[in-house]
Amino acid sequence: AQKITQTQPGMFVQEKEAVTLDCTYDTSDPSYGLFWYKQPSSGEMIFLIYQGSYDQQNATEGRYSLNFQKARKSANLVISASQLGDSAMYFCAMREQNSWGKLQFGAGTQVVVTP
Amino acid sequence: EADIYQTPRYLVIGTGKKITLECSQTMGHDKMYWYQQDPGMELHLIHYSYGVNSTEKGDLSSESTVSRIRTEHFPLTLESARPSHTSQYLCASSESNSMNTEAFFGQGTRLTVV
Numbered sequence: 001a002q003k004i005t006q007t008q009p010g011m012f013v014q015e016k017e018a019v020t021l022d023c024t025y026d027t028s029d030p031s032y033g034l035f036w037y038k039q040p041s042s043g044e045m046i047f048l049i050y051q052g053s054y055d056q057q058n059a060t061e062g063r064y065s066l067n068f069q070k071a072r073k074s075a076n077l078v079i080s081a082s083q084l085g086d087s088a089m090y091f092c093a094m095r096e097q098n099s100w101g102k103l104q105f106g107a108g109t110q111v112v113v114t115p
Numbered sequence: 116e117a118d119i120y121q122t123p124r125y126l127v128i129g130t131g132k133k134i135t136l137e138c139s140q141t142m143g144h145d146k147m148y149w150y151q152q153d154p155g156m157e158l159h160l161i162h163y164s165y166g167v168n169s170t171e172k173g174d175l176s177s178e179s180t181v182s183r184i185r186t187e188h189f190p191l192t193l194e195s196a197r198p199s200h201t202s203q204y205l206c207a208s209s210e211s212n213s214m215n216t217e218a219f220f221g222q223g224t225r226l227t228v229v
Contacts (some may be wrong), residue, residue, distance in 0.1 A: 026122075031214065032214075033215055034212050035217055037217075037220075042222070043221045043223040043225065044220060044223060045158075045202060045207070045219075045220035047217040047218075048218075050215055050217060052214065052215050060171060089155065091158070095214065096149075097214065100146070100163070100165060101146045101163075101209050101218075102148065102160055102162075102163060102173075103148075103207075103218055104174075105150075105157045105158040105159075106157060107156065108155070108156070108157055109155045110155065111193070115219060
């Protein structure tokens with residue numbers, strides 16, 4: 001069964017606007033971690049932000065913030081003040097405590113930032 | 116900056132050839148992973164390793180094999196390449212027993228089998 005669901009295959013956003021990328025997850029582990037990665041067209045995976053299941057506050061890293069709603073099992077990524085260089089594929093991923101470090105990925109959301 | 120390297124970046128090879136995709140990391144990570152990704156699609160785990168002499172198959176069945184003779188090296192081999200193996204292969208590593216540390220990825224190998 002799919003454990004990470006990203007329902008938005010693609011999004012357009014104007015430069016300087018904020019964009020929210022949706023991610024819902026499914027796990028019965030009480031301890032887990034949620035990650036967001038960016039994949040530009042060059043193919044490498046760039047780590048953006050992490051949220052632990054026991055973290056009380058939403059994670060933030062510069063222009064990236066995570067809207068973590070544990071009861072709804074959602075971990076949406078917010079990119080503020082979008083830049084042209086933000087155009088990329090964005091993946092949500094989860095690591096469960098009993099998974100020996102393995103990351104499970106969603107299908108990704110393609111973001112295109114327009115001038 | 117991540118110290119994990121994959122070679123080659125791009126490979127075009129004929130059907131039936133044997134190929135080895137190289138992956139090395141200098142961070143001393145015990146855990147290493149191979150993911151397969153078709154263009155614009157999600158990543159699927161095909162192999163992982165907890166440490167030297169440990170290898171396991173991932174969630175997606177793959178005809179490839181891996182070995183882990185040294186901590187820093189985790190090569191992936193296809194004995195007889197087929198067009199269905201055309202894909203991007205991403206190698207990653209992470210620290211042991213750390214829930215909150217990210218996996219570091221190499222730049223990937225884009226394999227085309229003709």
